[in-house]
Amino acid sequence: MLAEGSLILLLGFAFLLVLGTPLAVALGLVGAIVIQREGLGIMSVPTNVYTGIARYPLLALPVFILAGMIFERAGVAERLVRFVSALVGQRAGGPAIVAVLVCMFLGGISGSGPADAAAVAMVMIPGMAAQGYPREFSASLIAAAGSTAILIPPSLAFIVYNILVPQASMPALFAAGLIPGVLAGLSLLIPVLYFSIREGWGAESRASEASLWQTFREAVWGLIAPVIILGGLRLGLFTPTEAAVVAAFYGLCVGFFVYRTLTLRLVYQVLVESAEIAAVVMLIIALASVFAHAGSTLGAFDAFAHLLLGFTDDETMMLVMIMLMLLIAGMLLDAISIFLVFLPILLPIMRTFNWDPVWFGVLMTMNLAIGQFTPPMAVNLMVTSRIAGVSIESTVRWVSWMVAAMLLALLSVAAVPELATWLPRRLGY
Amino acid sequence: MSARQAPPTGAAARPATDSLTGEATADPGSADARPEDRPRVGTGVEEGVAAIAMALICVITFANVLVRYLTNVSFAFTEEVSVFLMVVMTLAGASAAFARNRHIRMEYFVSKLGRRAHRRIEVLVTLCGMALFGLLAFYGFHLFLDDWQYATTSPGIGVPQWIYTVWLPLLCALITLRLGGRLLRLLRGASERGGA
Amino acid sequence: AAETAYKPEYKLSTVLGPAFPWGKGGEIWAELVRERSKGRINIKMYPGASLVGGDQTRELAAVRQGAIDLAIGSTINWSPQVKELNLYALPFLTQDHAGLDALTSGEVAKDIFALVEKAGVVPLAWGENGFRELSNSKREIRRPDDMKGLKFRVVGSPIFNDTFSALGANPTQMSWADAQPALASGAVDGQENPLHIYTAAKLNTVGQKYVTLWGYLADPLIFVVNKQVWESWSPEDRALVRQAAIDAGRQEIALARKGLTASDDAMYKEVTALGATLTRLTPAEKEAFVRATRPVYDKWAQTIGPDLVRKAEAAVAARRK
């Protein structure tokens, strides 16, 4: 049974959330009220807010947001699209295949789904429309493909997961996300090919006039970025934060000197925007630590986990239940928020069944990736449908195909944990 | 969870950010922002502080890499400053985001309500935010006072710890003021329209 | 002060859990208090400094402010609040258990407890984390030169920056929670901690292949209680909690020294069994480290207070005779 303090904590939070209170405020206010009421020491509130943010591993988060944005503004996406188009050549579904592959490539630079989806949508949707692709389809596809950015390293979702579950190290998580991320991206090719062939979309895609070599030479600056980030991490040259900073400076150099797309004014704008986005996320992290402090000292999370374990002690059933819960939550909340709200409850369950924390993190992130394009709260889809000039409602028909495809990838990683755990083990993390 | 969706602006328009969350999609001051989402006192200062903090974090970290590979000098203790800058960036950026209603929230359910009910709830929600940040400013001040009175020093560089902690109450007070401004705009808007 | 109502549960903060002597000591203390008070005083332990979000350097302040009721803290982690605790971080001030005992008893201990009391908490007893040995993932360390360019995780006080910089290494501050992933990812090359932390945390699995026994310093632990909580207890209960802390401290110190004595060297064997290269310095080799860090010692002796340092040196010397 849940004690009174725990009930106030969980129900109060749910109530404030439904009222539309900003998530950060709901977490912090309920946490502070319970801490005061239960005599847990009110000074733990400002202390936890400060220490919740002032943590070295968390530095990677704002800087990866910045790096991703710099690459976006530098115009890497366009050049990648030209190169991959030349690579894929003229075939049924050509442009849609290009969109998926470029989203995956960019995912290797950017850590966030909406950034990835926005960059590709702006470059590709007009052209895809000219090739016969309905705008609704393109918006759904790119929203889904963009979500692989939180699986393919670097990933903001994994950075936050690592903060909450330190025994899953960041390099191990980054390595573990690669194969599932690629699988998730490739799974989208099933609906792409099915509809492209049936409807004849994209059949007339002209091969680009530029040669493969020319487009490669332009795109190579972007193609190197993931190598710098992941290679530097792999060789132990950089910490994840340093890798992000090196990527940001590299992106600045490419934008200023190679593509000549960046100006000082643009850079300042990028700094402001990335700082504000990071601030919104990190404020939630800070105030979630107040909530977590109240919940864990009261034993609320353990009690709630116990409650869930009361429903079933079957491992598979529990996993299915959790995945369903996360898919539903993914319709209403964004990925980072779901981690912060659900992980305290899920961790005791993870320990009960002795699940590998890296594998579990990847599974959760795959669920949250799907959540990025399931309405009503679908961060990627909001961006792509805005760019496509269509309503979110009109995409639902296509989105359900993308969800089904990506669920296949999710199921295979759930059934074969090796898909996630093999690479980090192989790399010795 | 998120905010209202701005009307489609066509493929040419760059969505205002949303890198991570897709949040905050409305451009500041753009036609679709509600009046209470447009602060009278611009958020330029907070934005500037957050941007400079971000830039400094990058410069310090990059310098760390360079110094490590090019020299034998020890420079890693500066990470203490980066971590502090992250606190400043978060609170300053959050302040600007509060002024413009760009924080992550679940508006799905309240958006189904009528305008008057919606506005009343909005007032309540803003008061909740003021209560939280008022409390943080108050107890954050005590945290600062403790570091000041007991002459606590920072573990990395050994400077007085209060020069870091003093920003917590200051910036939380600023956020409280920002939310207060929003509350006034909400109430004023309501009386002008004869609502709530 | 008037006694007030007892809380149903008191929160005890430690940095390490029961797998380590430190956390075990916390468990023993809680158990003894519960037993002897017949359940009047219930203590729940929170390892990982989780009550302050893992930031162990804020622990003492949180006890003072009432966010934590009781704590067992390392002198290193609390030195930001009590600068004299840096005494125990003076490189090579003492190099054996007898010398360490001299620093946690008699005049020196009395002075230190008075300073901790002045910092707003009630000190009760001593424990021990232990002599801190060096480990790293890159190479065997025999001379200060071997440390050149290596990045070491340290915590708590700028004295460690000075010490490691003096040896040519690149020190960086982080909490224990952040240190383990940093070691795993190669973000830092090495760390310094007692050997029982090396074995219990299995630091060999995060690439820490080389261990050098240099015993450059040892950090005692201090058992403390929040002042208001202390005053809320009856005089009998205060005496009982203090005695329980002293008893738990004794047991904890025995655990911390297990396998590290002349008659029992099991801990060294355990480290070797984990596949680490264990390096013992000859007196001459050790002297090179002492010499290299001497300027740091002299500089920090001024910060700590020359009188206290002289007293400590005398106490250590007296034991040696």
Ligand code: NA
């Ligand atoms: Na990514």
Ligand code: NA
């Ligand atoms: Na969703």
